[in-house]
Amino acid sequence: MKRIKLVVAYDGTNYHGWQLQPGAATIEQMLNEALTGLLGEPIAVIGASRTDAGVHALGNVAVFDTRHRMPGEKIRFALNHRLPADIRVQSSCQVPDDWHPRKHPCIKTYEYRILNREVELPQERLYAAFCRFPVDVERMRQGAAFLVGEHDFKSFCNVRTQAETTVRHIYDIQVERDGKGIITIRIRGNGFLYNMVRIIAGTLLKTGMGQMEPEGVRRALEARDRQAAGPTAPAMGLTLAGIEYT
Amino acid sequence: MKRIKLVVAYDGTNYHGWQLQPGAATIEQMLNEALTGLLGEPIAVIGASRTDAGVHALGNVAVFDTRHRMPGEKIRFALNHRLPADIRVQSSCQVPDDWHPRKHPCIKTYEYRILNREVELPQERLYAAFCRFPVDVERMRQGAAFLVGEHDFKSFCNVRTQAETTVRHIYDIQVERDGKGIITIRIRGNGFLYNMVRIIAGTLLKTGMGQMEPEGVRRALEARDRQAAGPTAPAMGLTLAGIEYT
Numbered sequence: 357m358k359r360i361k362l363v364v365a366y367d368g369t370n371y372h373g374w375q376l377q378p379g380a381a382t383i384e385q386m387l388n389e390a391l392t393g394l395l396g397e398p399i400a401v402i403g404a405s406r407t408d409a410g411v412h413a414l415g416n417v418a419v420f421d422t423r424h425r426m427p428g429e430k431i432r433f434a435l436n437h438r439l440p441a442d443i444r445v446q447s448s449c450q451v452p453d454d455w456h457p458r459k460h461p462c463i464k465t466y467e468y469r470i471l472n473r474e475v476e477l478p479q480e481r482l483y484a485a486f487c488r489f490p491v492d493v494e495r496m497r498q499g500a501a502f503l504v505g506e507h508d509f510k511s512f513c514n515v516r517t518q519a520e521t522t523v524r525h526i527y528d529i530q531v532e533r534d535g536k537g538i539i540t541i542r543i544r545g546n547g548f549l550y551n552m553v554r555i556i557a558g559t560l561l562k563t564g565m566g567q568m569e570p571e572g573v574r575r576a577l578e579a580r581d582r583q584a585a586g587p588t589a590p591a592m593g594l595t596l597a598g599i600e601y602t
Numbered sequence: 603m604k605r606i607k608l609v610v611a612y613d614g615t616n617y618h619g620w621q622l623q624p625g626a627a628t629i630e631q632m633l634n635e636a637l638t639g640l641l642g643e644p645i646a647v648i649g650a651s652r653t654d655a656g657v658h659a660l661g662n663v664a665v666f667d668t669r670h671r672m673p674g675e676k677i678r679f680a681l682n683h684r685l686p687a688d689i690r691v692q693s694s695c696q697v698p699d700d701w702h703p704r705k706h707p708c709i710k711t712y713e714y715r716i717l718n719r720e721v722e723l724p725q726e727r728l729y730a731a732f733c734r735f736p737v738d739v740e741r742m743r744q745g746a747a748f749l750v751g752e753h754d755f756k757s758f759c760n761v762r763t764q765a766e767t768t769v770r771h772i773y774d775i776q777v778e779r780d781g782k783g784i785i786t787i788r789i790r791g792n793g794f795l796y797n798m799v800r801i802i803a804g805t806l807l808k809t810g811m812g813q814m815e816p817e818g819v820r821r822a823l824e825a826r827d828r829q830a831a832g833p834t835a836p837a838m839g840l841t842l843a844g845i846e847y848t
Contacts, residue, residue: 367724412725432721442724475678478613478688479658479841483725595725 360428361451362387362401362418362435367442369482369592373409374416383407383443387418390438394431395424404457404599405464408551410591412483415446415598417457457599463527465544465597468557468589473537484538485557485593491564493533496541498570499563500529502577503556510580512556513549514588522549522580531560539564542597551588559586606674607697608633608647608664608681613688615728615838619655620662629653629689633664636684640677641670650703650845651710654797656837658729661692661844663703703845709773711790711843714803714835719783730784731803731839737810739779742787744816745809746775748823749802756826758802759795760834768795768826777806785810788843797834805832 364387372380376388384403391399404417426434428450435445469484471477472491480486503512503526510522526545533539541557559576562568568586576584610633618626622634630649637645650663672680674696681691715730717723718737726732749758749772756768772791779785787803805822808814814832822830 365721365724367727414723414725436721441722441727444722444724446721475611475682475692476687476690477660478611478690479660479729481613481687 357421357423357453358428359419359421359451359453359455360431360448361455361457362420362432362448363446364416364418365414365444365446366412366416367482368407368410368412370442371409373411374403374406383413383416384418386439386443390435391420391422394434394438395422395426397423402457404462405596407594407596408591411594411596412592413596416596417599419451419455419457421453461546461602463544463546463600463602464548465542465599466548466553467595467597468541468543468553469593469595470539470541470557470561470589471537472533472539480538482592483595485561485590487561487565489565491539491561492566493531493539493564495566495570496531496539496560496564499560499568499573500531500541500556502570502574504529507577508580509549509552509577511576511582511585512552512559513582514551514555515582517550519549524548524552529556554589554591554594555582555585555587557589557593561589562586603667603669603699604674605665605667605697605699605701606677606694607701607703608666608678608694609692610662610664611660611690611692612658612662613728614653614656614658616688617655619657620649620652629659629662630664632685632689636681637666637668640680640684641668641672643669648703650708651842653840653842654837657840657842658838659842662842663845665697665701665703667699707792707848709790709792709846709848710794711788711845712794712799713841713843714787714789714799715839715841716785716787716803716807716835717783718779718785723782726784728838729841731807731836733807733811735811737785737807738812739777739785739810741812741816742777742785742806742810745806745814745819746777746787746802748816748820750775753823754826755795755798755823757822757828757831758798758805759828760797760801761828763796765795770794770798775802800835800837800840801828801831801833803835803839807835808832 401418432448471484506525530542647664678694717730752771
């Protein structure tokens with residue numbers, strides 16, 4: 357028996373998120389089915405991040421155990437032949453038998469993309485939220501600065517969050533606009549609460565649009581009340597860019 | 603009666619190209635149906651570029667005539683409400699009654715995108731051709747340089763081309779690689795033959811992969827024979843970026 361780690365990229369558009377759900381296609385289900393077919397034994401992966409419906413990933417992480425003799429690094433290639441084109445395993449390798457993707461310290465990087473121009477672009481409709489109103493990126497950066505560091509992010513998580521603690525550490529938030537009108541919010545942290553990145557994105561966008569002062573982000577944080585923060589930005593703008601285990 | 607010019611962006615993935623075809627969804631058909639519904643009279647657009655199935659556009663151009671009183675620049679907004687999300691009119695305006703999108707001198711800009719890395723990325727599968735082998739962008743530039751200028755591009759068009767002359771003028775070809783492994787070939791010219799940009803892309807990619815010398819592009823041009831050039835690169839990598847009328 358050996359444990360294999362996968363780094364998985366996917367376009368979340370056609371899936372009901374990562375986690376297994378009866379009667380709905382999910383990333384976890386696709387991986388389990390492809391691996392079970394490939395290795396000839398029932399496989400159940402354990403994922404690092406259970407992303408929501410419509411959320412994308414460049415580098416989510418999953419592990420599974422197998423008795424198959426195929427070398428860990430060969431699994432990627434064979435597995436991609438069995439997966440639909442909207443899921444692609446980027447790498448596979450053997451890890452220690454007790455290695456668990458949710459029980460080791462890590463830094464997760466998320467990207468939230470907003471298309472900010474007068475008219476929508478069809479090519480971005482599945483990968484960016486759309487905002488036709490003027491957005492001041494510098495105001496977004498000023499608001500974002502209040503979120504960096506270790507804080508109680510109770511205001512920035514879905515009220516259904518079951519986490520024991522709502523304290524998290526954000527190492528860095530960058531906000532950039534490119535020449536095509538895409539604003540990218542890039543957030544690195546040691547873990548994120550349910551909907552946390554989407555609520556941060558919705559709050560910073562509100563700040564950038566002038567509907568909230570940058571200082572309001574600090575006040576929202578201090579309030580420890582979901583109502584004090586901005587709206588939850590839509591799922592399709594969000595990508596789990598990567599997970600570094602430290 | 604007045605003539606309206608539209609600048610149209612679309613994701614070509616789900617369409618059988620621009621041109622009307624019985625029993626198949628096309629961009630032209632979607633525009634005609636939406637405009638006929640909006641303006642209450644039968645509308646038939648005339649397009650500048652009849653792009654192939656799977657090809658995308660950021661700025662294709664179309665015109666139509668209408669008796670409706672709606673101001674030209676208001677049509678865009680109302681029309682987008684009636685179009686599917688993968689087609690978005692970027693602008694609309696009135697033009698002189700005899701203005702025709704294929705009968706005025708123009709510069710067309712096409713972009714061809716190639717994802718060049720070890721593993722496919724799901725988010726690029728509909729917008730870039732994929733090449734897992736090493737590609738030397740400098741060799742592509744050297745090959746491209748032979749194509750700039752006025753030449754007979756008979757080797758670089760589909761044998762079914764019905765054009766009277768195969769002489770065209772390419773003003774500029776740029777080849778760039780970004781940090782994510784996307785190679786973009788950007789071509790500006792006064793007109794392009796059937797499949798011309800895709801054959802240029804296929805030939806430059808072959809050059810970049812070392813399967814053809816940069817000098818081979820010049821020899822292919824001189825041969826005036828489709829067999830002398832490289833393969834036709836796949837449709838989904840191609841985007842009609844824009845048309846400037848001069």
